[in-house]
Amino acid sequence: MPVYDVVITNSHVVLPNGIVEKNIVIDNGKIALFTNDIPSCDRKINASGLISIPGVIDPHVHYGVYSPIKHAAITESSVAAIGGITSIMRMFRTIRSYKDILHKHISASSNYHYVDYSMHASIFNQQQVNEMKYCVDHNITSFKLYMNLGSHIGKIHMDMDDPIINSLQETTVEVNYELIKNVIQKASSLHCPVLIHAEDYVTCYNNETKAKSKNLDGLKTWSTCRSAESEAIAIKNVCKLARDFNCTLYFVHIGSILAMTQILHEKDKGTKIYTETCPHYLKLSYDKHHNYNAKVMPPIRSINDIQHIWNSIRDNNIDTIGTDHVANRSDLKIGHNIWTTLAGFPGLGTSLSILLSEGINKNRISLSQLVNITSTNTAKIFGMYPIKGSMQKNADADITIIDLKKEMKVKNISFHGHSDYNVYDNMILQGWPVKTLLRGELIAENFEIVGKLGSGKIIDRHITKY
Ligand SMILES: [Zn+2]
Structure with missing residues (x-):
């Protein structure tokens, strides 16, 4: 025996x-x-009375921007493990040559993760386009385009340049038509999906200029400026290119009725599209939430948009859920008004619980839909299936054990991350992960880390043929 x-x-x-x-x-x-x-x-x-699901895969995590990657890997992978997430995908953001910097970043964080991890490579210039093949050869098989960055609103914090230098890297970039076209063309030839941040920066810039001149403020103003129309324009433009070059697109952080409608329209035209939403588009609206801490791009929308996004999951029109987690702190984040406040907030610790509390326990989605959007689809899209993404013989034993009855008030402190605030603080959620196993090892239990630092490994990915 x-x-x-x-x-x-x-x-x-x-x-x-x-x-x-x-x-x-x-x-x-x-x-x-x-x-x-x-x-x-x-x-x-x-695990009597509990439910076992495949370990959650978060395809959209920003860490290494507001603290060096070595530190961020420890803090944010802790939050992930506690939140029932067993794999995270870093939205790696640099303007430097991937040939110069990729190895440094990978080795700087390689002994500091509690969960498994992989990366997407953001592309900001022609040199990086030329290095996309290099990225694929080094296990990065997905690329990110920021259509929101250009003209006077092209400023963004890159990941801290050198893994040992602890300073913010604010940079101005221009993601123009030519660059977008070249990335799509190259990605198609490499059979890799392109992740799209779909906001038309010209529309957003014009709206913001008008609103600032009228001294408008608040999250609703932010939503009006970074309008759902601007998302639809960007979606339409990039889908035309994707069809021309036969490229698969993956729309990140979709949270508005209009963006969702445009995506379905483009799918009808034959565009190959995957769609991601985020927990905040399922819980936060400018109707009810007024704290600057919920500033994010694209913005949180109305109560109607929230219901529409839930319906889209129910109708299987949304493929994945990513947190768009940003590991920042409130002293840096919160400004005097909406314009001086930084966009982005942490979400790793609460993501699964929001789906359980608002989705499963309110009968909006089924458990198999939950598993599809948190794990199976994600693993398939990003070339990790069947090692990750489902519980079947010979798959990695990444397992999240959840308690649908457990009710708890959100306290940021529970998650042990770099951030000192949480947009869901004091909300009561019912349904929480209580045990997280990574490849058979218990790494988190009842909001405590019990795993070994460095047990998280880089994930082997393959090219998904489509
Ligand atoms: Zn993001």
């Missing part, structure tokens, strides 16, 4: 073809089998 490493007993297990009540047997970091028995093992985890 073999002795297995771990058996998770008595939980409801969400498998690709339904929910079963089986014990999950884990050996050498992989799922070995599902059974009604309890085979001999080194460790038994009793």
Whole structure:
């Protein structure tokens, strides 16, 4: 009789073809089998009354911008693990040559993650376009375009340039038509998806100039300026290019009715599109939330938009959920008005709970839809499936165990991250991750890190043929 490493007993297990009540047997970091028995093992985890889902994969995380990557990897992967997330994808942002800087960043963080990780490469100039093949050869098989950056609103904080230099890197960039075209063309030839931040910067700039001249302020003004129309314009323009060059697009952070409608229209025209939304577009609206801390690009919208995005998940029109987590602190973040406040806020610790509390417990989506958008689709789109993304024999034993009944008031301090605030602070959410396993090892339990620093590894990705 073999002795297995771990058996998770008595939980409801969400498998690709339904929910079963089986014990999950884990050996050498992989799922070995599902059974009604309890085979001999080194460790038994009793998960009675709980639900086991595939470890959550967050495809959209900014860390290494407001603290050096070595530090950020520790703090933010802790938040991820506590939040039930077993893999994070860093939205790597630099204007430097990837040939010069990629290895430095990878080695600087390689011993400091609690969860597995991968990267997307942002492209800001022609040199980087020429290095896209180099990125693919080094396991980065997805690229990001910021259509919101140009003219007078092209300023953004890059990731801290050198992993050992601890200073902000504010840079001005111009993501123009020529660059977008070249990235799409190159990505298509490499069979890689392009992640699109879809906001038309000309529209946004004109709106912002007008609003500032009238001394307008607040989150609703922010939403009016960075309008859903500006998203729809950008979506339309980039989809035309994607069809011309047969490129697959992945729209990040979609949270408005208009953007969603435009995407469906472009899909009807034959564009290959994946769509991501974020937890804040499922919970926060300018109707109810007025704290500057919820400033984000694209902005939080209305209560109607929130309902529409939930419906879009229910109708399987949204493929993934990413947090767009930004690991900043309030002294830097909060300004005197909406214009001087920085965009972006942390979301890793609360993402799964928002889906459980507002989605599952309010019967808006099913558990299999939850698993699809938090793990399976994400793994498939970014070339990690079937090692990640579902619980099946020989897959990595990345497992998040959730308690749908657990009710808790959000306290930022619970997540042990770099940020000192949370936009959901004091909200009561029902449904929380209580145990997180990475390749069979328990890494977080009841809001405490129990894993070993450095146990998170870089994820091997393959090119998804489509
Ligand atoms: Zn982002």
